[in-house]
Amino acid sequence: MTVTAESPTSFTSLNPATGEVVAEHPVLGADAVAKALTRAREAAGWWRGLSWKERRVRLLNIKGSLTRNLNRMAELIHEETGKTLQDAQLETIMAIEHLDWAARHARKVLGPRSVYPGIMSLNQKAVLEYQPLGVVGVIGPWNYPIFTPMGSIAYALAAGNTVVFKPSEFTPGVGVFLAEIVDAVVPEHPVLQTVTGLGATGAALASSPDVDKIAFTGSGPTAKKVMAACAQNLTPLIAECGGKDVAIVDAGANLDAAADSALWGAMSNAGQTCIGVERIYVVDESYDAFLAKLTEKARDLRPGFDREAAYGPITMPGQLDIIERHIKDALDNGGTAVVGGVESVRKPYVEPVVLTDVPESSAAVCEETFGPTITVHRVRDLDEAIERANATSYGLAGTVFSGDRSRAMDAARRIRSGMTSINAFAAFAMVAALPFGGVGESGFGRIHGADGLREFTRPKAITRQRFALPLNLTSFERTEKEMARVLQLVNLLHGRRYKR
Template identity: 75%
Template structure:
């Protein structure tokens, strides 16, 4: 890679102290990385399923042996508590393990029944690697979130060029070092560091076969525009404005505990975090008292006793403060905290009630430790209000009725829903992860995540010739009569209810 003349520091957002210095990779450096990835792609794909599985399981082992080192680096670059960083690494390990162990089963060649019209053919469906995948990662979960693309792309037989966030470059660099230690022959995972132009160079590179992006909807549109130059396909996860719905027969203590964790953990900087809570009126007062009593005890900081850390991206503090002030100006009540809770670089817990539906605190992604709590008459109204917002990533439902909860989960417009727990789907490697609407498109994780980084290929092989050949200029009227007779026999019958 060409030597970068410009560098930038990654900073600890809690202290402002530099963590490390990293190069700003320009368009030429990105092109060189993509070129090396292209050269490595044929070798990596040719290794075959079993050898790639072995290599990736050893990468998993290397990451597991370095949990504490990786977690401390995450803590330094994001400010989150060490235990939360350790949990993040554990979740990343489980995704890497699932992708490695299941790639062949999901993507390996399979025989498909051809149907009577092609009975003389053997039909095979294969999923072929794309080649080079570019991954543009976020800063809020700098190892777990991109692992959903990196691990699955590698397991599918692709090589990867990873552009981590400029706020957490060291996490990406360290993981690439672990991969190189296990796969020394070729650079199957490379990291390019820098700011927006570095990501744009990766997205617009003609040598990249697919981009996996995580970030804001606004940035996703710019990435899509860059991808459009070469018709490069894109999988995008663009955040959310997720709700937690609390039914009248829910376990209120469990619901309050889960909703508060979903809203406040990682300082609310979670794409699938809880930002809105809709509570059926029969239990609204009890639930509100329960969650506010819990919220008042939470304290941000960088010490061991703090339950969450600072806002990692300084510019987000203005967004959070703006949403709180907008809600209060429109008649909302702050039952915990308020505008004064923004104490840079921290935001203390904020719980708002009576928030109008048109306020930014309800309609736009806040990405901070704030929640709005709303009273609704029933589960159906909660679902309707949930679906009014354009973001449709995930959600949570607490109910004592399995059937009502399942019905509501199916009605909520989202890619994922967890019942009587927060975000359980994110811990299950077999389940796809992704949203709809302004929350993006495509899927990572699970079988769908593996297929996301492949191209399906259909192959037919004629085993014997049929008595009639319809794909020939020698076709006769008798052949056509036989065909139409067969179609009538198989498909022309009437079906009754």
């Protein structure tokens, strides 16, 4: 991405593998963002007024159009991020699956429902509704430019909101094309608008009093800036930030499958995955065999922009310095590069790097690397693996490989993360019904699934008195005798002792 000197109101998106210009886009300022939000507010009234069925049909037609344009979208992702075409196709398929789930399940999850009022309020009809917020601002990332923002866009639209989407300046074309698809299917009102630009454009969206919620994906430091902007208007925020995610290899695990899955989790998309595997803890009895299988597979991987390449370039040039620094720090502190090394950084590519004997205090273990590097650690047992896995401020995702189902489930529950997969990498991301999000420095809030739909609504509680009770406790006319009867009833209902 570069800002052109001749036209400071525009910028170009570049292919990170070739340096070629993909397209030029406008840098939209605060006024343009405000106008987009005004249009979104007007559209929100119409969109909210549609029936569940009418919204579902439109969203399913958007899904159909995106599916018919899958290869075109994937080619654009391929050009703007440099990731392989097949990975771009897979990403688009995942986005389609989530759009489909949100459209089909919104009514079931968010429709009005009766709630049991309790004995003390039997005369009340209690109803819970989930009402749309209005206008949602989505600030998306560059590493998964269609799948990740779709986790907010699809669910916000299905919940009855309109959306203003600010894509990354590295992948603006993906956001523009998505808005074009939606406009063609829903021409009546702009339910999804894309605003292109740099950091100031996103700041204008986050700080506007006319947005009802922000869904942000990006780094922790940037998330804090977005939170500060949102705080000006008490705008609620979903923050999906980075991770230093772990894979644990237990005794009895299928080591061939574990090595294959962990390597994919570490190296796919050039390691530029928030839920990617960056640390592997292997129990002592499996360590040597696992490491041998992992290194053998890693040596066969080759980055590039051609169809035979395993993964593409580093999309954001500045990340190359961080990757190189982490490798050097690991080696300077006693680590060993069993695959690759500092020389693996060949801009704009980074060849596979596998590091062992790296101290837990090193940057390669503590900080998010976001590159095709991985550290492998020998541990005494599963308990030590979990203890080390949780010794981080991040808490996004994790993976457990084990031949014992109960041990694997116990480990998955004990890992401090929002999501964990067993004997597969990031399988939870493919299951649209499951929530996606982290804890700690990895952010808060959830997208995907029923929880993701509810994130873009406000719960509304409604009671309707069906008949008057003989005792009216919320009146200045209540008597001591009436209160005594109520206290007697409460003691009867709730005062008894329970055996342990």
